[in-house]
Amino acid sequence: xxxxxxxxxxxxxxxxxxxxxxxxxxxxxxxxxxxxxxxxxxxxxxxxxxxxxxxxxxxxxxxxxxxxxxxxxxxxxxxxxxxxxxxxxxxxxxxxxxxxxxxxxxxxxxxxxxxxxxxxxxxxxxxxxxxxxxxxxxxxxxxxxxxxxxxxxxxxxxxxxxxxxxxxxxxxxxxxxxxxxxxxxxxxxxxxxxxxxxxxxxxxxxxxxxxxxxxxxxxxxxxxxxxxxxxxxxxxxxxxxxxxxxxxxxxxxxxxxxxxxxxxxxxxxxxxxxxxxxxxxxxxxxxxxxxxxxxxxxxxxxxxxxxxxxxxxxxxxxxxxxxxxxxxxxxxxxxxxxxxxxxxxxxxxx
Amino acid sequence: xxxxxxxxxxxxxxxxxxxxxxxxxxxxxxxxxxxxxxxxxxxxxxxxxxxxxxxxxxxxxxxxxxxxxxxxxxxxxxxxxxxxxxxxxxxxxxxxxxxxxxxxxxxxxxxxxxxxxxxxxxxxxxxxxxxxxxxxxxxxxxxxxxxxxxxxxxxxxxxxxxxxxxxxxxxxxxxxxxxxxxxxxxxxxxxxxxxxxxxxxxxxxxxxxxxxxxxxxxxxxxxxxxxxxxxxxxxxxxxxxxxxxxxxxxxxxxxxxxxxxxxxxxxxxxxxxxxxxxxxxxxxxxxxxxxxxxxxxxxxxxxxxxxxxxxxxxxxxxxxxxxxxxxxxxxxxxxxxxxxxxxxxxxxxxxxxxxxxxxxxxxxxxxxxxxxxxxxxxxxxxxxxxxxxxxxxxxxxxxxxxxxxxxxxxxxxxxxxxxxxxxxxxxxxxxxxxxxxxxxxxxxxxxxxxxxxxxxxxxxxxxxxxxxxxxxxxxxxxxxxxxxxxxxxxxxxxxxxxxxxxxxxxxxxxxxxxxxxxxxxxxxxxxxxxxxxxxxxxxxxxxxxxxxxxxxxxxxxxxxxxxxxxxxxxxxxxxxxxxxxxxxxxxxxxxxxxxxxxx
Ligand SMILES: Cc1cc2nc3c(=O)[nH]c(=O)nc-3n(C[C@H](O)[C@H](O)[C@H](O)COP(=O)(O)OP(=O)(O)OC[C@H]3O[C@@H](n4cnc5c(N)ncnc54)[C@H](O)[C@@H]3O)c2cc1C
Ligand SMILES: Cc1ncc(C[n+]2csc(CCOP(=O)(O)OP(=O)(O)O)c2C)c(N)n1
Ligand code: SF4
Ligand code: SF4
Ligand code: SF4
Ligand SMILES: [Mg+2]
Numbered sequence: 001x002x003x004x005x006x007x008x009x010x011x012x013x014x015x016x017x018x019x020x021x022x023x024x025x026x027x028x029x030x031x032x033x034x035x036x037x038x039x040x041x042x043x044x045x046x047x048x049x050x051x052x053x054x055x056x057x058x059x060x061x062x063x064x065x066x067x068x069x070x071x072x073x074x075x076x077x078x079x080x081x082x083x084x085x086x087x088x089x090x091x092x093x094x095x096x097x098x099x100x101x102x103x104x105x106x107x108x109x110x111x112x113x114x115x116x117x118x119x120x121x122x123x124x125x126x127x128x129x130x131x132x133x134x135x136x137x138x139x140x141x142x143x144x145x146x147x148x149x150x151x152x153x154x155x156x157x158x159x160x161x162x163x164x165x166x167x168x169x170x171x172x173x174x175x176x177x178x179x180x181x182x183x184x185x186x187x188x189x190x191x192x193x194x195x196x197x198x199x200x201x202x203x204x205x206x207x208x209x210x211x212x213x214x215x216x217x218x219x220x221x222x223x224x225x226x227x228x229x230x231x232x233x234x235x236x237x238x239x240x241x242x243x244x245x246x247x248x249x250x251x252x253x254x255x256x257x258x259x260x261x262x263x264x265x266x267x268x269x270x271x272x273x274x275x276x277x278x279x280x281x282x283x284x285x286x287x288x289x290x291x292x293x294x295x296x297x298x299x300x301x302x303x304x305x306x307x308x309x310x311x312x313x314x315x316x317x318x319x320x321x322x323x324x325x326x327x328x329x330x331x332x333x334x335x336x337x338x339x340x341x342x343x344x345x346x347x348x349x350x
Numbered sequence: 351x352x353x354x355x356x357x358x359x360x361x362x363x364x365x366x367x368x369x370x371x372x373x374x375x376x377x378x379x380x381x382x383x384x385x386x387x388x389x390x391x392x393x394x395x396x397x398x399x400x401x402x403x404x405x406x407x408x409x410x411x412x413x414x415x416x417x418x419x420x421x422x423x424x425x426x427x428x429x430x431x432x433x434x435x436x437x438x439x440x441x442x443x444x445x446x447x448x449x450x451x452x453x454x455x456x457x458x459x460x461x462x463x464x465x466x467x468x469x470x471x472x473x474x475x476x477x478x479x480x481x482x483x484x485x486x487x488x489x490x491x492x493x494x495x496x497x498x499x500x501x502x503x504x505x506x507x508x509x510x511x512x513x514x515x516x517x518x519x520x521x522x523x524x525x526x527x528x529x530x531x532x533x534x535x536x537x538x539x540x541x542x543x544x545x546x547x548x549x550x551x552x553x554x555x556x557x558x559x560x561x562x563x564x565x566x567x568x569x570x571x572x573x574x575x576x577x578x579x580x581x582x583x584x585x586x587x588x589x590x591x592x593x594x595x596x597x598x599x600x601x602x603x604x605x606x607x608x609x610x611x612x613x614x615x616x617x618x619x620x621x622x623x624x625x626x627x628x629x630x631x632x633x634x635x636x637x638x639x640x641x642x643x644x645x646x647x648x649x650x651x652x653x654x655x656x657x658x659x660x661x662x663x664x665x666x667x668x669x670x671x672x673x674x675x676x677x678x679x680x681x682x683x684x685x686x687x688x689x690x691x692x693x694x695x696x697x698x699x700x701x702x703x704x705x706x707x708x709x710x711x712x713x714x715x716x717x718x719x720x721x722x723x724x725x726x727x728x729x730x731x732x733x734x735x736x737x738x739x740x741x742x743x744x745x746x747x748x749x750x751x752x753x754x755x756x757x758x759x760x761x762x763x764x765x766x767x768x769x770x771x772x773x774x775x776x777x778x779x780x781x782x783x784x785x786x787x788x789x790x791x792x793x794x795x796x797x798x799x800x801x802x803x804x805x806x807x808x809x810x811x812x813x814x815x816x817x818x819x820x821x822x823x824x825x826x827x828x829x830x831x832x833x834x835x836x837x838x839x840x841x842x843x844x845x846x847x848x849x850x851x852x853x854x855x856x857x858x859x860x861x862x863x864x865x866x867x868x869x870x871x872x873x874x875x876x877x878x879x880x881x882x883x884x885x886x887x888x889x890x891x892x893x894x895x896x897x898x899x900x901x902x903x904x905x906x907x908x909x910x911x912x913x914x915x916x917x918x919x920x921x922x923x924x925x926x927x928x929x930x931x932x933x934x935x936x937x938x939x940x941x942x943x944x945x946x947x948x949x
Contacts, residue, residue: 003790006798006916008424010864010885035855035924043860190856218855218924230853234902 005029017053025050027074037189037215037230038068038137042075044192045106048199049076052247059104060096064089064118067144068110068137068215076106087118090125093132094316100326101317104203105132112142115151115170126179129207131315133199136172136210137189139217140228147220158225173307174293176210177286182313183209184289185306188237189216190230194304197245197272201306204245204266207313214302238296240281240305244273264311274306283309351872351879353898353905356846359780362933364893365910366842368431371418373754375778375937376400378415378431379842383794385437386835388828393438395448400937402472402518402753403497405510408436409823410501412630412748420841423889424864424912427803429838430826437831439510450479450941452522457481459767462542464488464531467495468749469740470548471518472756473763476940478521480764485542486523489530490582493519496550496741497749499578500600502607503819534708534736544735544763547708547722548752551741555700557595562653566660566695570653573604573698580607580818589693592616593663595650596698597627602634604696605642610818617690618644619663621680623670636822639808640815649680651687653695662691701746712736721745728772729759737762760940779942781934785843786920792930794840796917804834839915844933847906849897851927854904858919858928859884864912867919872896872905883907 013021025046030039049059056078063069065086072081080103084092093105114122114136125134140153149157152172153165176184183205185198195213202209214233216222222229227236241262247270262274262283274283281292289308296303327335354361364370368378377396384393397404411432419428459482463470466488474484492498493515497506519525531537537545554572557563563570569589573596579585592613594605597620608616618637620627624646627634634644648665655661664687668680703721708714713733715723722731724738731738739755741747762772785793807824814820826834859867865885873879880887880894887894887909897906920928936942 003921004797005861005918006863006914007800008798008863008912008914010866010912011424012885012888012912013865030861033924034922035853035857037855039860039922040856043856190854192856216855218853222853230855234854 003029016050018055020050022046022050024078025056025076027072027077030071030074032067032070032074033217033219035218036067036143037139037213037217038071039074040189040192041135041137041195041213041215042071044195044199045075047192047196048203051196052200052203054104054203058102059106061106061108062089062093062096063108064110064113065144066110066113066142067217068108068139069113070144071108071137087113087116087121089113090118090121090130090134094125094128094130097130097132097316098322098327100328101131101322102326105130106203107132107134109134109136110143111136111138111140111150111152111172115172123175123179126176126181126208126210128316129180129182129313129319131207131317133202133209133211135199136212137215138172138212138228139215139221140226141217141221143217143220147217154227157227158223160220160223160226171293171297172212173210174290177290177293177308181210181308182207182310183306184308185209185211186302186304187211187213188233188302188304189213190234191237191304194239194243197243198306200245200247201243201266201272204268204270205309205313206267206318207310207315233302236300236302238301238303240278240283240292240303240307241274243275243306246271246273264309266311272306272309283307284311286310351874351876351896351905354893354895356895359778359935361893362782362842362844363778363935365844365913366933366935367418367420368415368429369842369935371415372401373414373751374401374757375754375935376415377842377934377936379838379840380934381438382429382431382434382835382838383840385434386795386832388832390438390441391443391445391448394442394445397435397438398445398517399939401750402475402756403468403514403749404435405439405514406497406506407750408432408434408439409506409510410497411435411750414750420839420913421837424914425802430803430806430834433806433823433826434831434835436825437828440825441828441831446517449517450521452478452520454479454481454522456483457767459483459543460485460541461763462487462537462540462545464537464545464547465495465549465740465742466490466493466527467548467550467740467752468497469742469752469756469759470495470546471515472753473546473548473739473760474523475518475521476757476760477763478518478523479941482767484523485526487526487529487531489528491528493525493527495548499581500574500603502577502581502603504606504610504814504822505603507819507821530707532707534714535712538712538735542735543767544737546759546763547731547736547738547742548740548756549705549742551701551703551746553702553704554697555702556697557650557699560650560652562655562660565655565658566653569660569692569694571694571696573600573696574701576696577603577607580611585611587612590614591662591691591693592696593690593692593694594618594696594698596620596700597622597629597646598698598700599629599633600701601696601698602629602637604698605637606640607818608694608696609640609642609815613694616642618642619648619650619665619690620644620646621649621668622678623647626670626678640811647680648688654689660692660695662689663695664689703742703745727758727775728762729755730762730766730772734766757937757939761938764940776938778938779934779936782844782846782931785917785930785932786926790921792843792917794843794930794932795836796840796843796915796930798839798914798916799836801833801837803837804830841913841915842933842935843915843917843930845895845908845913845915845919846929846931847895847897847908848927848929849900849906851925852897852900852906853925853927854900854902855924857922857924861918861922863916863918864914866909866911866913868907869900869902869904870907871903872899879907880909883909885909887911
């Protein structure tokens with residue numbers, strides 16, 4: 001029986017600022033199918049949290065139902081977690097975030113969990129600009145229930161049993177931009193060099209940071225004719241830019257050719273450096289980002305990288321002007337100020 | 351870099367660190383697995399084929415395999431490879447019927463072996479079954495060489511030694527014990543087709559010019575002579591206060607033996623710093639455990655003799671100073687010399703070769719250090735009929751090296767007697783077999799246990815210090831043996847990569863607990879590629895395994911250094927591009943039947 005992870009790690013593993021090695025950010029051994037793209041995404045999450053020196057207890061992972069939604073068990077074992085009902089992760093995230101604004105909320109969902117049953121919740125989390133990372137591990141099918149086509153399966157894509165999808169697909173990235181998301185990116189589970197800086201930037205973004213990651217389902221949707229297979233995605237992936245995430249105060253060492261280089265400074269001083277591979281697009285311009293996605297689609301390309309970013313993002317707490325002090329740290333006295341206070345408020349409304 | 355050639359048997363052999371480090375290349379993980387299964391007899395026979403003296407070596411081997419053991423790279427202690435060998439030897443059934451059985455059909459060739467140590471005995475074992483008439487000479491009354499005369503019985507019981515020496519003598523060896531060979535020239539005139547010199551390094555170093563050496567002679571003994579004299583029961587006591595000079599294993603055996611012959615106040619006094627002593631760490635520990643202080647940084651200056659009797663020694667205190675090249679110099683501290691009282695002194699400061707019985711005009715070339723010129727592959731001297739091996743070839747080493755030499759010399763002697771080229775040596779026997787049995791099922795115990803190294807229990811000091819023959823170590827019992835065996839990573843179960851099956855999903859990269867696997871662009875040089883990996887491959891003694899180019903134009907690179915052979919890469923690979931395959935490597939010996947079939 002091999003399916004036991006040894007205790008030993010590479011003894012030369014470096015430590016981050018907190019003195020932890022990467023191993024401290026691992027989760028339990030994955031029970032997903034061997035070769036599932038979701039596992040690579042989990043590994044990128046582990047790497048990002050390690051790189052950002054995140055204190056595990058300052059992060060909460062949230063998910064719905066699906067193979068993708070199972071993954072929080074496989075990363076960041078020392079963090080908080082909530083595995084909610086199918087498609088209901090956004091409402092749990094909203095509640096948690098309102099109660100304690102100090103944590104990083106890391107939501108993980110699937111294309112079924114988000115684009116089908118959870119669509120109603122997803123769209124509202126986007127438009128409220130809830131401060132969270134929202135990752136869709138997008139494999140174009142319902143992996144957990146044996147591979148039925150999902151709402152993100154492309155029109156004409158063939159599934160494992162040879163059936164061709166008759167319906168238009170939902171493009172989650174365009175939808176998110178359309179609904180006013182302030183950070184929208186796309187990536188591929190087979191590309192950690194791109195996923196890791198995107199995730200780091202997403203965790204630093206004050207607002208709803210959406211990353212749609214194409215993540216092949218090796219078991220049910222990796223066949224010839226599928227547009228979500230490893231081979232198809234590799235052949236059609238078109239990166240918009242290479243991306244570096246430079247944490248606060250770190251000296252910027254990369255030099256890019258003039259014109260193609262874009263730098264975005266985040267609220268905490270960290271910097272996103274984009275080395276654009278195409279000129280016909282401005283990631284800070286919503287219209288331009290939309291066009292880029294539509295053009296790529298027409299060319300049968302899967303656009304990846306940071307597609308859109310609104311540097312002036314105002315998250316739900318800012319919009320509602322809630323207290324800086326997290327509600328969960330307040331006592332009954334502050335939270336229920338009593339009848340007199342209620343009377344005063346009511347009087348103010350008369 | 352070019353793709354790794356895994357068809358070269360040495361590539362995977364190097365991955366089995368212990369086997370590669372063993373001079374006789376004993377298939378270590380193979381026997382460790384058999385011990386875990388309780389198949390002690392089979393485990394014993396695998397050892398017997400490779401190293402001829404499993405019972406002896408399971409107690410006394412210098413164990414070059416253990417510092418090499420992969421486990422020692424990820425945790426404190428390597429697998430107790432040596433002491434596991436003893437578990438096989440102690441618990442096996444009768445093995446006599448598994449040994450080659452004479453009388454063998456004679457081939458008409460006669461071979462003389464001089465010295466009956468492990469080197470000669472190995473030659474005898476390998477050649478006798480092929481029909482050679484073997485004549486074995488030794489000046490001692492019994493076979494075994496230094497294994498009998500030097501290694502004390504409290505480390506190696508006589509019964510264990512006798513058993514393994516007898517397996518060989520019983521192959522119909524003509525024994526000429528109590529026979530010191532006085533002249534090689536004379537032996538060359540006899541009708542021997544070949545002569546093997548396995549006479550060891552029998553001369554102990556002395557301090558001939560030191561003040562008081564002559565006057566105190568009655569109580570100053572050369573360590574190895576004294577140990578020999580104890581072993582053959584010519585000496586049975588020693589004074590209460592004993593100084594042992596030297597910091598090697600001989601010094602450790604001398605001091606511990608002295609404790610058993612009446613030495614109450616035995617000290618080891620050594621020139622070098624404690625950490626740089628030649629003795630193995632476990633030998634030093636055992637000595638200290640027997641209340642023997644080790645006093646380092648003391649250079650002997652004189653023997654002090656009063657009224658014709660030795661009363662002690664004086665020493666100069668030094669400390670070690672290192673130059674830029676790291677070369678050590680012992681510099682006096684300037685403190686006053688110190689005196690240590692002693693009734694007897696044992697001088698254990700080294701051993702050398704000496705060949706007074708080899709005439710310098712019988713075709714054997716000697717260098718300026720009076721050492722014979724011996725070919726490192728074939729072990730032949732400049733006289734094509736005379737071969738050397740063991741300590742006689744290149745100075746004092748250890749039993750397992752003597753055995754390894756014996757195997758190779760036997761091959762040469764066989765080739766020579768057949769009139770064939772000595773360099774026409776056969777490749778090792780190798781085999782690579784998939785261990786996949788089903789989902790989560792492998793043909794080996796792939797789970798990696800976290801247990802720390804088990805300690806071998808010892809007999810009560812009260813008993814061992816009063817009886818020279820009482821073995822100190824009790825050995826692992828079968829349960830502890832099983833647990834210790836489970837610590838082995840099975841490094842011979844190789845990770846084998848097939849590039850045209852790989853879909854580059856990264857599953858293996860993500861699962862590997864020790865971050866061994868990287869998919870990357872290739873690089874021109876190995877140095878560059880090593881630096882480009884997920885975890886830089888810093889240990890240059892360990893190879894990197896590079897695949898052919900994959901569809902994304904990248905290559906798979908695996909650093910063998912920290913691989914736990916846990917099989918998780920193969921477990922997580924959706925396409926079986928990784929497979930766990932058991933690699934068996936066996937050095938071809940003169941008496942392996944395959945050696946004859948292969949031709
Ligand atoms: C005190 C001590 C402890 C040791 N402990 C260990 C240990 O724990 N583990 C280990 O691996 N190694 C140990 N060694 C080293 C090991 O014993 C030798 O390396 C090994 O025995 C060498 O084997 P050999 O076959 O070359 O010769 P030897 O074992 O040295 O045998 C040579 C034989 O040749 C005989 N001989 C020599 N000249 C003649 C002649 N002209 N005619 C007839 N016979 C002759 C000698 O009597 C001797 O019996 C120890 C050595 C010493 C000195
Ligand atoms: C309320 C509810 N309806 C239906 C299901 C059945 N179900 C489980 S997982 C799943 C689809 C998951 O698809 P996706 O989110 O894409 O995850 P994947 O397994 O593909 O990663 C469905 C429909 C359920 N668990 N709960
Ligand atoms: S069914 Fe598909 S999505 Fe689910 S674990 Fe297996 S490969 Fe991954
Ligand atoms: S772990 Fe086992 S196979 Fe590997 S080097 Fe150590 S003893 Fe040999
Ligand atoms: S798990 Fe298998 S298919 Fe996937 S990258 Fe590794 S070797 Fe290739
Ligand atoms: Mg899905």
